[in-house]
Amino acid sequence: MLLCVRGFRLWAARRAAPGGPGVSRDLLSRAGELDRYGGLSVHLARIGALQDLDTTAFRKLLLATMQQWRSEGRTAVWLHIPIQQSRFIAPAASLGFCFHHAESDSSTLTLWLGEGPSRLPGYATHQVGVAGAVFDESTRKILVVQDQDKLKNMWKFPGGLSEPGEDIGDTAVREVFEETGIKSEFQSLLSIRQQHTSPGAFGKSDMYIICRLRPYSFTIDFCPHECLRCEWMDLNDLAKTENTTPITHRVARLLLYGYREGFDKIDFTMEELPAVHTGLFYKLYHKELPESYKTMTGMD
Amino acid sequence: MLLCVRGFRLWAARRAAPGGPGVSRDLLSRAGELDRYGGLSVHLARIGALQDLDTTAFRKLLLATMQQWRSEGRTAVWLHIPIQQSRFIAPAASLGFCFHHAESDSSTLTLWLGEGPSRLPGYATHQVGVAGAVFDESTRKILVVQDQDKLKNMWKFPGGLSEPGEDIGDTAVREVFEETGIKSEFQSLLSIRQQHTSPGAFGKSDMYIICRLRPYSFTIDFCPHECLRCEWMDLNDLAKTENTTPITHRVARLLLYGYREGFDKIDFTMEELPAVHTGLFYKLYHKELPESYKTMTGMD
Numbered sequence: 216m217l218l219c220v221r222g223f224r225l226w227a228a229r230r231a232a233p234g235g236p237g238v239s240r241d242l243l244s245r246a247g248e249l250d251r252y253g254g255l256s257v258h259l260a261r262i263g264a265l266q267d268l269d270t271t272a273f274r275k276l277l278l279a280t281m282q283q284w285r286s287e288g289r290t291a292v293w294l295h296i297p298i299q300q301s302r303f304i305a306p307a308a309s310l311g312f313c314f315h316h317a318e319s320d321s322s323t324l325t326l327w328l329g330e331g332p333s334r335l336p337g338y339a340t341h342q343v344g345v346a347g348a349v350f351d352e353s354t355r356k357i358l359v360v361q362d363q364d365k366l367k368n369m370w371k372f373p374g375g376l377s378e379p380g381e382d383i384g385d386t387a388v389r390e391v392f393e394e395t396g397i398k399s400e401f402q403s404l405l406s407i408r409q410q411h412t413s414p415g416a417f418g419k420s421d422m423y424i425i426c427r428l429r430p431y432s433f434t435i436d437f438c439p440h441e442c443l444r445c446e447w448m449d450l451n452d453l454a455k456t457e458n459t460t461p462i463t464h465r466v467a468r469l470l471l472y473g474y475r476e477g478f479d480k481i482d483f484t485m486e487e488l489p490a491v492h493t494g495l496f497y498k499l500y501h502k503e504l505p506e507s508y509k510t511m512t513g514m515d
Numbered sequence: 516m517l518l519c520v521r522g523f524r525l526w527a528a529r530r531a532a533p534g535g536p537g538v539s540r541d542l543l544s545r546a547g548e549l550d551r552y553g554g555l556s557v558h559l560a561r562i563g564a565l566q567d568l569d570t571t572a573f574r575k576l577l578l579a580t581m582q583q584w585r586s587e588g589r590t591a592v593w594l595h596i597p598i599q600q601s602r603f604i605a606p607a608a609s610l611g612f613c614f615h616h617a618e619s620d621s622s623t624l625t626l627w628l629g630e631g632p633s634r635l636p637g638y639a640t641h642q643v644g645v646a647g648a649v650f651d652e653s654t655r656k657i658l659v660v661q662d663q664d665k666l667k668n669m670w671k672f673p674g675g676l677s678e679p680g681e682d683i684g685d686t687a688v689r690e691v692f693e694e695t696g697i698k699s700e701f702q703s704l705l706s707i708r709q710q711h712t713s714p715g716a717f718g719k720s721d722m723y724i725i726c727r728l729r730p731y732s733f734t735i736d737f738c739p740h741e742c743l744r745c746e747w748m749d750l751n752d753l754a755k756t757e758n759t760t761p762i763t764h765r766v767a768r769l770l771l772y773g774y775r776e777g778f779d780k781i782d783f784t785m786e787e788l789p790a791v792h793t794g795l796f797y798k799l800y801h802k803e804l805p806e807s808y809k810t811m812t813g814m815d
Contacts, residue, residue, distance in 0.1 A: 270602075298614060301604035302570075308598040308620070316717060317617030318638070320608070323717075338618070339639040339719040340679050369791070379640050380711045380720065407707065407783070410790060410797035411680045417616060417623075419639040420680060422722065454811060461788045462799060465809075469801055472808045481802045483707070483783065488761045490710060491669070497713075499762060501706035501769055502781045502802075508772045509765075511754060 238264050238272070243280040247292070253329075254291035255284060259300050260321075274306035281310065281326070290329035296322050341420045346374025347387035347428040349399045350470060356447035357470065358397055358430065359463075363443050370448065370459045372425060372466070382498055384485065387426040395445050396436030399428035403482030404500045406466055425466050427473075427482065450474060479503055538564050538572070543580040547592070553629075554591035555584065559600050560621075574606035581610065581626070590629035596622050641720045646674025647687035647728040649699045650770055656747035657770065658697055658730065659763075663743050670748065670759045672725060672766070682798060684785065687726040695745050696736030699728035703782030704800045706766055725766050727773075727782065750774060779803055 246262050247255035259265055265273070284292060294312060296303055298320045304312075312324040316338040327333035349358035349372075359370040373394040377386040384401030391399055406425045413421040437445035453459065454467040473481035483500040490497050546562050547555035559565055565573070584592060594612060596603055598620045604612075612624040616638040627633035649658040649672075659670040673694040677686040684701030691699055706725045713721040737745035753759065754767040773781035783800040790797050 298608040304601035313619050314617035317614035339642050341641045342639050406801035408797050408799045460791050468808045491760050497708050497710035499708045508768045
């Protein structure tokens with residue numbers, strides 16, 4: 216390792232010669248931004264002098280900088296690399312860096328420098344799918360579809376994957392409209408399924424949420440690319456049919472219970488609350504809480 | 516573009532000369548595996564002849580192959596690139612590819628070749644955090660902590676991020692034990708919060724779930740790296756204190772309601788069900804369904 220550092224010094228001296236691009240040894244460390252956990256973030260896009268650097272020179276520079284970071288007691292380094300500068304990924308990997316994540320036109324590599332195993336937080340672990348159980352109380356009919364290309368002849372609720380930043384209820388309403396042409400509004404969250412290593416999730420986990428929706432249009436205009444069939448079915452029939460998935464079967468019976476005994480028996484309702492410290496809002500779902508408990512009036 | 520293809524032919528002819536490495540023009544297309552959506556997956560790690568290819572040659576090869584894929588009506592291409600071969604990322608990006616995801620020692624790039632906007636499924640969009648509300652019914656005490664480095668003086672439930680492939684309840688039990696030394700078992704799911712652009716989620720969304728746990732050990736031995744304080748607090752006190760986060764405040768009152776009126780009023784219980792077609796099992800959470808509804812006996 217010492218040899219490499221010496222090599223770097225020679226190279227740095229050459230590069231820093233008059234008229235050269237002048238890549239200084241502390242180029243990377245100067246660009247590092249300290250986080251509150253003792254880690255450093257380095258955004259290569261913000262370092263103009265890297266533009267013409269070749270991979271061998273980058274490796275030497277990084278190796279020398281890593282020595283410095285270690286001596287300063289840094290716990291971790293994050294390298295943010297624009298996709299056009301991806302030539303720097305392999306040399307960083309040869310020094311122990313690995314991918315934390317990548318998306319669109321940028322990747323992020325990490326190296327744990329602290330003691331023991333890495334304590335760095337992981338990246339997103341779940342995709343979120345949402346289905347809408349659109350139930351018309353006045354007719355006791357529920358909106359169901361059969362998929363075009365999988366689970367043929369199995370009645371299920373229309374649904375699909377949440378888009379980035381999309382709220383659960385919004386996904387349900389959007390997917391129902393895209394698949395069936397039915398307009399609806401969010402009422403409650405009925406069930407959550409967690410599944411790991413599910414097909415189509417790129418090795419990640421899947422959270423599948425079924426919402427209860429109330430329709431405000433009733434004429435079906437289904438998407439032939441996604442659906443083979445789509446209809447308003449009597450809820451009793453859906454609760455009894457064999458031609459459905461276990462989860463649809465179960466939620467149909469749950470809905471029947473709610474229809475007969477009150478939806479408050481089955482609903483997680485939604486409320487928007489302020490996040491601590493960030494100025495953002497979030498949506499919170501749980502069983503409806505009586506007003507007296509929310510305010511704690513008259514309680515001791 | 517035609518010029519490039521011609522250039523590629525010249526180059527391919529040179530490379531394929533006797534004694535050369537023999538990189539044939541259909542190297543990438545032969546390695547492509549067709550998926551059921553009309554897309555192609557190409558795993559560069561499985562193509563030995565790429566080992567010594569430089570980036571210019573790779574770009575020409577890829578460009579020519581893209582022409583072929585387009586003429587064959589392919590809708591999308593997935594390039595799986597080992598981290599050591601990341602020199603091929605920038606040339607692919609210059610032809611329109613971008614990162615779909617990357618993890619550990621591999622990245623995956625995609626290019627949409629179909630009509631209209633890309634219909635490729637996205638990658639995982641959510642991290643999942645789980646907290647445990649460990650409630651001892653016999654003493655009406657609830658286990659609460661104060662964080663070491665954030666939200667000082669705010670009582671909250673112990674918890675943390677799910678590890679890859681970890682079930683919700685298992686995360687709650689693990690995090691409670693790691694933070695407080697208390698052993699517990701999963702009872703139910705009480706609330707779900709969805710938040711976007713939350714700090715520490717790398718631009719992704721956050722799903723935060725609070726579970727009700729039952730303790731079976733009671734002596735606190737808290738982790739001083741994570742917790743400033745940890746104690747068994749009377750549930751009434753937690754429901755009334757100002758020194759807590761809005762979500763803890765709310766769930767404390769929800770628990771009080773459940774404690775007084777029956778936990779069936781607030782619980783989503785869990786059941787394991789078989790997945791369709793995959794031979795896997797998943798966990799499903801919803802309001803407890805009376806047995807008569809599960810079996811539909813005596814219902815018409």
